[in-house]
Amino acid sequence: MSTAPRCDRTEAWSRLADHHAGVGRALDLRRAFAADAGRAGAFSLQAPEVFADLSKNLWDADTRALLLALARECRIEQRRDAMLAGEPINHTEGRAVLHTALRAPRGVAPFGDEVHEVLDCMLAYVEQVRDTATSGIRHVVNIGIGGSDLGPQMVVPALDAYTSPALTLHFVSNVDGHDIAPVLRRLDPRETLVIVASKTFTTQETMANAAVARAWFLAGYGEGGEAAIAKHFAATTTNVAAAAKFGITTTFGFWDWVGGRYSLWSAIGLPIALAVGAENFRALLAGAHAMDRHFAEAPLEANLPIQLGLLDVWYRNFLGFTSRSVAPYHQGLRRLPAYLQQLEMESNGKSVDLDGEPLPFGTSPVVWGEAGTNGQHAYFQMLHQGTDVIPVEFVAVKTPCYRAEGIADLPEGVRAGLADQHHKLLANCLAQSQALMLGKSTDEAMGESAPTASKALDAATVARHRTFPGNRPSTTLVLDQLTPAALGALIALYEHRVFTSGALWRINSFDQWGVELGKALCNQLLPRFATGDTAGLDGSTAALLDRLLG
Numbered sequence: 001m002s003t004a005p006r007c008d009r010t011e012a013w014s015r016l017a018d019h020h021a022g023v024g025r026a027l028d029l030r031r032a033f034a035a036d037a038g039r040a041g042a043f044s045l046q047a048p049e050v051f052a053d054l055s056k057n058l059w060d061a062d063t064r065a066l067l068l069a070l071a072r073e074c075r076i077e078q079r080r081d082a083m084l085a086g087e088p089i090n091h092t093e094g095r096a097v098l099h100t101a102l103r104a105p106r107g108v109a110p111f112g113d114e115v116h117e118v119l120d121c122m123l124a125y126v127e128q129v130r131d132t133a134t135s136g137i138r139h140v141v142n143i144g145i146g147g148s149d150l151g152p153q154m155v156v157p158a159l160d161a162y163t164s165p166a167l168t169l170h171f172v173s174n175v176d177g178h179d180i181a182p183v184l185r186r187l188d189p190r191e192t193l194v195i196v197a198s199k200t201f202t203t204q205e206t207m208a209n210a211a212v213a214r215a216w217f218l219a220g221y222g223e224g225g226e227a228a229i230a231k232h233f234a235a236t237t238t239n240v241a242a243a244a245k246f247g248i249t250t251t252f253g254f255w256d257w258v259g260g261r262y263s264l265w266s267a268i269g270l271p272i273a274l275a276v277g278a279e280n281f282r283a284l285l286a287g288a289h290a291m292d293r294h295f296a297e298a299p300l301e302a303n304l305p306i307q308l309g310l311l312d313v314w315y316r317n318f319l320g321f322t323s324r325s326v327a328p329y330h331q332g333l334r335r336l337p338a339y340l341q342q343l344e345m346e347s348n349g350k351s352v353d354l355d356g357e358p359l360p361f362g363t364s365p366v367v368w369g370e371a372g373t374n375g376q377h378a379y380f381q382m383l384h385q386g387t388d389v390i391p392v393e394f395v396a397v398k399t400p401c402y403r404a405e406g407i408a409d410l411p412e413g414v415r416a417g418l419a420d421q422h423h424k425l426l427a428n429c430l431a432q433s434q435a436l437m438l439g440k441s442t443d444e445a446m447g448e449s450a451p452t453a454s455k456a457l458d459a460a461t462v463a464r465h466r467t468f469p470g471n472r473p474s475t476t477l478v479l480d481q482l483t484p485a486a487l488g489a490l491i492a493l494y495e496h497r498v499f500t501s502g503a504l505w506r507i508n509s510f511d512q513w514g515v516e517l518g519k520a521l522c523n524q525l526l527p528r529f530a531t532g533d534t535a536g537l538d539g540s541t542a543a544l545l546d547r548l549l550g
């Protein structure tokens with residue numbers, strides 16, 4: 001276990017506290033930009049595939065220098081290297097954390113051969129299935145939850161431009177039958193491949209859905225159904241024996257050193273590879289690997305994941321911000337906030353350090369968001385004028401990319417309309433970060449006409465309602481295009497950023513004991529749904545059970 005100090009026990013932490021008490025908490029972005037024409041450049045970083053404008057954040061050169069000193073005192077580089085070398089840094093489960101090995105070129109990483117054997121095998125299978133004229137498969141249903149669902153569910157629409165029109169992907173995760181029933185209702189078992197994705201192959205939701213899918217398949221397939229399961233079901237799991245017991249013979253394995261929320265690069269990525277093909281899946285891995293190299297090799301001053309992680313610590317522990325909103329201005333990235341919720345909140349939602357000592361400071365922020373511009377018409381009101389300051393992370397993509405067969409045939413007028421929409425999208429993205437920062441003073445509001453304001457109110461009252469405090473921080477990440485490589489790099493960037501804040505907080509970012517209690521209580525409650533027995537339950541749970549069964 002790392003002996004590196006916890007962030008709050010370092011000299012840099014005390015210096016940051018002093019800095020915060022002085023200029024650090026009073027930084028005004030408008031004044032900072034006015035005083036420094038070079039601020040945008042000084043606080044921008046280029047990492048592989050991802051450019052980051054960090055200049056609209058509430059920090060200055062001193063803040064950044066102190067945060068970098070904090071990172072060094074917490075031995076961030078040694079801790080990173082320990083992870084990359086395969087040391088068992090997930091000490092509560094005695095496991096290494098080696099998702100980076102899944103995207104390293106052959107021969108480079110620990111376990112490289114084994115990883116590439118499975119990858120080659122999986123991608124050969126992918127190409128067979130994608131030859132739909134021969135395979136007869138037109139639909140793929142991925143059954144999995146959490147890390148066995150969110151990654152593929154986020155990546156497949158993001159890479160829509162690269163997907164095959166011959167295969168349609170469906171995702172089922174919830175134990176609620178309202179998830180699987182509408183999916184299966186529309187499908188023909190003879191044209192369907194069901195993937196049962198579960199690291200453990202014991203997860204209640206996934207096992208229940210897999211059993212329903214199996215029953216649906218056998219009922220719909222008719223004669224020869226049992227034998228056809230070999231062709232129409234595949235499993236992605238570390239528990240190959242359990243998959244075999246379920247009756248699945250096509251299995252792609254992975255290893256206990258791949259955390260569920262870090263697993264889209266492993267066999268759990270099978271639905272992604274089926275959607276975009278082997279070459280594009282390899283490009284996704286290569287993009288992530290490029291970001292891994294950046295994380296491993298760039299000096300801290302130029303290291304984007306580390307700087308993002310440091311900003312997260314600054315915001316959470318010094319400025320007291322409890323949440324961060326993610327606004328991808330690309331409809332294909334609409335599931336990115338949900339994906340990041342698991343990545344960050346399951347990793348860093350911890351309240352004891354590596355030694356099990358309670359932490360005296362906050363850890364994971366709430367991560368939430370929605371694709372722009374949709375979020376603007378929902379919760380951005382609160383971001384601009386609410387009482388809480390919530391840093392926003394914008395993701396913008398310079399060049400749009402549509403699935404060729406859909407767009408090339410479209411009339412010129414439609415294509416011109418799409419190009420115009422893209423500029424509107426990007427203008428909205430920039431305008432939101434500008435508005436958050438610039439705000440609008442009451443005097444400015446007084447000077448403007450407000451034709452829709454009630455005539456019953458005096459001008460000063462109306463102006464106070466139309467005032468924006470401004471000085472609200474944001475980061476803007478820019479990708480040139482949402483290619484498989486760019487998406488791989490973006491996801492890896494987030495993984496390493498979560499590692500960085502977790503390492504400074506000296507927590508184990510790679511276990512998830514917090515999900516266990518609810519699972520155990522659910523298993524205790526379940527038999528009561530058959531018997532109606534409420535004996536020994538707390539009053540609320542007993543009354544709710546009665547109501548649900550009555």
Ligand SMILES: O=P(O)(O)OC[C@H]1O[C@](O)(CO)[C@@H](O)[C@@H]1O
Binds near residue numbers: 145147148198261346
């Ligand atoms: O892949 P499995 O084993 O079905 O687990 C699914 C998910 O359940 C969790 O264990 C808890 O939510 C996640 O960490 C994991 O991604």
